[in-house]
Amino acid sequence: MNPKLLESIEEREKELVELLSTLVSFQTPSPPARNTNEAQEYIASYLKEIGYTVDKWDVYPNDPNVVGTLKGTDSDNYHSLILNGHIDVASIEENEPWNSPPFQAVVKENTIYGRGVADMKGGMAACLFALKLLHENGIRLKGDVILQSVIGEEVGEAGTKQCCDRGYKADFAIVADTSHCAIQGQGGVITGWVTVKSPQTHHDGTRRQMIHAGGGIHGASAIEKMAKLITGLQELERHWAVTKTYPGFPAGMNTINPAVIEGGRHAAFIADECSLWITVHFYPNESYESVTKEIEEHLLAVATADPWLREHPPLFRWGGTSMIEERGEVFPSLALDRDWPGLQLLTHVHEEVFEERAEISMSSTVTDGGWLGDAGIPTVIYGPGKLEHAHAVNEQLSIDELITYTKTLVQFIYEWCNSKKEEG
Numbered sequence: 001m002n003p004k005l006l007e008s009i010e011e012r013e014k015e016l017v018e019l020l021s022t023l024v025s026f027q028t029p030s031p032p033a034r035n036t037n038e039a040q041e042y043i044a045s046y047l048k049e050i051g052y053t054v055d056k057w058d059v060y061p062n063d064p065n066v067v068g069t070l071k072g073t074d075s076d077n078y079h080s081l082i083l084n085g086h087i088d089v090a091s092i093e094e095n096e097p098w099n100s101p102p103f104q105a106v107v108k109e110n111t112i113y114g115r116g117v118a119d120m121k122g123g124m125a126a127c128l129f130a131l132k133l134l135h136e137n138g139i140r141l142k143g144d145v146i147l148q149s150v151i152g153e154e155v156g157e158a159g160t161k162q163c164c165d166r167g168y169k170a171d172f173a174i175v176a177d178t179s180h181c182a183i184q185g186q187g188g189v190i191t192g193w194v195t196v197k198s199p200q201t202h203h204d205g206t207r208r209q210m211i212h213a214g215g216g217i218h219g220a221s222a223i224e225k226m227a228k229l230i231t232g233l234q235e236l237e238r239h240w241a242v243t244k245t246y247p248g249f250p251a252g253m254n255t256i257n258p259a260v261i262e263g264g265r266h267a268a269f270i271a272d273e274c275s276l277w278i279t280v281h282f283y284p285n286e287s288y289e290s291v292t293k294e295i296e297e298h299l300l301a302v303a304t305a306d307p308w309l310r311e312h313p314p315l316f317r318w319g320g321t322s323m324i325e326e327r328g329e330v331f332p333s334l335a336l337d338r339d340w341p342g343l344q345l346l347t348h349v350h351e352e353v354f355e356e357r358a359e360i361s362m363s364s365t366v367t368d369g370g371w372l373g374d375a376g377i378p379t380v381i382y383g384p385g386k387l388e389h390a391h392a393v394n395e396q397l398s399i400d401e402l403i404t405y406t407k408t409l410v411q412f413i414y415e416w417c418n419s420k421k422e423e424g
């Protein structure tokens with residue numbers, strides 16, 4: 001590849017910043033979501049203009065996925081690549097003290113400000129610009145390139161999962177989400193609802209009979225029984241913290257957070273139902289199936305030690321495909337394998353372009369990378385922007401970082417898609 005191509009990215013900084021500003025100007029906060037069609041239409045035309053075949057479908061009304069594919073000249077024998085990014089951004093609360101309107105990007109001292117610049121319209125702009133540069137320079141890649149612009153990541157909706165279910169596969173995938181250009185895997189997250197439910201509803205006036213000698217009513221407050229289960233969850237959380245570890249994570253990252261509690265109907269009744277919404281973090285060598293099974297077994301054991309809960313064991317509902325529609329989500333974990341050729345090449349190209357050692361680590365948050373990994377695709381999270389700026393007021397991104405990241409992408413795509421698939 002002509003080295004001038006990488007240098008040209010610096011000269012075209014203005015164009016790249018304009019592209020990012022345009023993406024920011026599409027107001028795609030989630031929640032409320034159902035607002036990405038215009039942005040996705042823009043990305044679809046951008047991809048068509050540079051020769052990509054575009055597949056666009058509604059995941060939810062007014063929230064379509066866009067996948068662009070550029071067939072390589074020798075797809076069967078050369079490496080293919082998925083570039084994945086989400087087009088939705090974190091929501092804005094009223095009265096947040098932004099220095100400038102969040103959906104009008106502003107550049108100050110080589111930093112760009114606006115909702116989504118770090119998470120992750122910066123990464124998306126870099127991907128699109130890299131593909132455009134390769135196209136404009138007449139570079140025909142031998143392997144396929146697939147760009148996925150998905151919806152719903154901020155609220156656990158299945159944008160990326162649908163791409164996988166639709167059959168999109170590649171020899172390597174980069175999720176261009178916020179990692180400050182570290183090459184990362186992730187732990188997983190699953191949310192769940194634990195519910196205690198009484199078959200009878202009792203009046204507040206019967207409480208004496210339920211809790212005192214000779215009262216005669218074998219009943220219970222669902223809220224008080226939930227308190228017992230919460231204590232049980234804390235014990236399990238502590239047990240996990242001291243018995244489980246995974247390289248790249250500080251000890252005790254595998255938390256069980258009692259995030260939301262709902263219960264009782266009115267002060268004149270004994271609470272007949274109580275539900276607890278929990279968030280469970282687990283390590284890359286675990287699955288959401290295995291950790292939810294551990295929690296169920298543990299809470300059922302706690303219930304067995306209680307005369308009322310024994311007969312009215314807690315109910316469980318795990319995961320979900322949307323925090324908005326179902327109040328539930330899953331992000332599978334993503335383990336990294338240092339033997340993956342794609343990871344090795346990306347490390348090499350990063351070190352060459354950034355002139356620094358590549359950091360290979362574990363993200364403290366979750367991304368759609370878990371879904372691609374779950375589909376059997378060697379995947380890394382690798383994107384510009386710092387996590388502390390994601391979702392934050394005055395969200396920002398260094399333009400130098402954006403440019404160097406774009407250079408790395410161009411170089412990586414060129415080398416990866418022109419290298420042969422491994423034998424066997």
Ligand SMILES: [Zn+2]
Nearest residue numbers: 119120177178
């Ligand atoms: Zn993100």
